[in-house]
Amino acid sequence: MRHSIRLLMLAALLPVLGSTGVMAQAGATKPPARPTAKRPTVARTAKRPPVRNAPGRPAIRATVTSSGAALRTHFASLVSSSTNSGQWGVMVVSLTLGDTVFSHHADDLLLPASTMKLYTSAVALERFGPAHQFKTEILRDGMVSPEGTVLGNLVIKGAGDPSLSPRYSTWNIGVRPLDSIADQVARTGIKRVRGDIIGDASAFDGERVPAGWRTRYLQSSYAARVSALSFNENLAHITVRPSTRGAVVAFGQQVSGLLLRSTVTVRPNSRSASIRVWQDTLTQQFRVSGWIGARSKSRTYQVVLEQPERYVAAAFRAALEARGITVGGVVRIGESASNSVRVTTWSSPPLAQLVATMNGESNNHFAELLFRNASRTGGSVGSAHVANESLRTFLTNRVGADPGSVFAADGSGLSTLDRVTPRSMVQLLGYTAAAPWGDVLQSSLPLAGRTETLRSRMRGTPAQGNLRAKTGTTNDVTSLGGYVKTTNGEQLAFSFIYNGRDLWRARAAIDAMGVTLASFSR
Numbered sequence: 001m002r003h004s005i006r007l008l009m010l011a012a013l014l015p016v017l018g019s020t021g022v023m024a025q026a027g028a029t030k031p032p033a034r035p036t037a038k039r040p041t042v043a044r045t046a047k048r049p050p051v052r053n054a055p056g057r058p059a060i061r062a063t064v065t066s067s068g069a070a071l072r073t074h075f076a077s078l079v080s081s082s083t084n085s086g087q088w089g090v091m092v093v094s095l096t097l098g099d100t101v102f103s104h105h106a107d108d109l110l111l112p113a114s115t116m117k118l119y120t121s122a123v124a125l126e127r128f129g130p131a132h133q134f135k136t137e138i139l140r141d142g143m144v145s146p147e148g149t150v151l152g153n154l155v156i157k158g159a160g161d162p163s164l165s166p167r168y169s170t171w172n173i174g175v176r177p178l179d180s181i182a183d184q185v186a187r188t189g190i191k192r193v194r195g196d197i198i199g200d201a202s203a204f205d206g207e208r209v210p211a212g213w214r215t216r217y218l219q220s221s222y223a224a225r226v227s228a229l230s231f232n233e234n235l236a237h238i239t240v241r242p243s244t245r246g247a248v249v250a251f252g253q254q255v256s257g258l259l260l261r262s263t264v265t266v267r268p269n270s271r272s273a274s275i276r277v278w279q280d281t282l283t284q285q286f287r288v289s290g291w292i293g294a295r296s297k298s299r300t301y302q303v304v305l306e307q308p309e310r311y312v313a314a315a316f317r318a319a320l321e322a323r324g325i326t327v328g329g330v331v332r333i334g335e336s337a338s339n340s341v342r343v344t345t346w347s348s349p350p351l352a353q354l355v356a357t358m359n360g361e362s363n364n365h366f367a368e369l370l371f372r373n374a375s376r377t378g379g380s381v382g383s384a385h386v387a388n389e390s391l392r393t394f395l396t397n398r399v400g401a402d403p404g405s406v407f408a409a410d411g412s413g414l415s416t417l418d419r420v421t422p423r424s425m426v427q428l429l430g431y432t433a434a435a436p437w438g439d440v441l442q443s444s445l446p447l448a449g450r451t452e453t454l455r456s457r458m459r460g461t462p463a464q465g466n467l468r469a470k471t472g473t474t475n476d477v478t479s480l481g482g483y484v485k486t487t488n489g490e491q492l493a494f495s496f497i498y499n500g501r502d503l504w505r506a507r508a509a510i511d512a513m514g515v516t517l518a519s520f521s522r
Contacts, residue, residue: 149191
């Protein structure tokens, strides 16, 4: 666990299949030791020394097996000897033959980390279908005069679109989403808004921080606030640069109607800086303090938005003003009136693309919004609680999983309250393989040795370009769930979950199991 500074943990080259090495790397958006994963906008890789086997600790290796009994013996050895502590849950099932290849504590409830996104993907695709688009509406609650003045307020109403962000302008022929929406408003003939610009996030409930998110995560980009009206993954960027007249402090994104207060001073003859940026939760003002050297380059700082919908409204107002549309009122949060009239609508990319981004980057922001959206039926308000019930109903009625085998406090896997069983994950993967949308979910999963969170893992082995899976990593979890083909073409679904602190060796064992499956034949 997207979208990020993500901290990718890099394990050692381990001997696999003779001279071939298996590289283990963290695969989720969440923090390993110091949570810094996404999902920001910049990925960092923390290099670690190779995993060395202390005296008495057996080497972790993949192997070639040609019988189910030999594979089970090897897996049992890896699970029992690779880590000194913690809890393992493993299950491997053949989707080709329908039998269980290996099982170890498959019905234990374990923390899944970002493999929870497999469940979020499936319930969203089942609910909406791959072509579904989320609609952000622009509404007015007053008449439009012949001169083009809205005699009331203009409302931007969110529907849980996670892609409303400048970085997704490539999905709209290079035009940033809010600029495109403002262009659409201008084309309707509106030239002035007498009232306010209102951000409406009423499609979701007010729980901005899911239950079970650790307090220390909350100022990190991978744990941004949840809102039905979100922008730029609910992160603001503030730039600070020195000038002869003092420090120049400004939002990186054009906004209008928000307060930014600075006490930053310029320190002569210095190239350094010491800056603090935060948002006052009471006044909602953005505050910047500290100093910047007169010889320093411009610096950009990131802050998690406490009220994303207010920031969206301010960015929308700025986009309108850039097109000559004046606004007489203020920027505020509220709900649209029941008699409001639609001005225009903005459609997100298809759900298939959103799922691909979520699973490829392990993007928490996307996961939280898709999870809540999947709980909305008949115009109801989306919430994590209802989404959990919807997920469990889907798993019970359609997948055939035990109703108590999953509890989802959030959709990303960042919550310490989430629990799944390896069996439920393999059952979900089996259902997905036969579902009409199954190819969409499978193709969204990183490919071993090639793409995204698996690009540095299992390189140079039979798993490379073969094994597709969702990764999961936190301080207490390393997990992997997905698909792999054996040397004779048998398709396997697997779930590897480790809860504990011996993460480096656990990850190496998971990669060794993945390579062993790719080398397996019977």
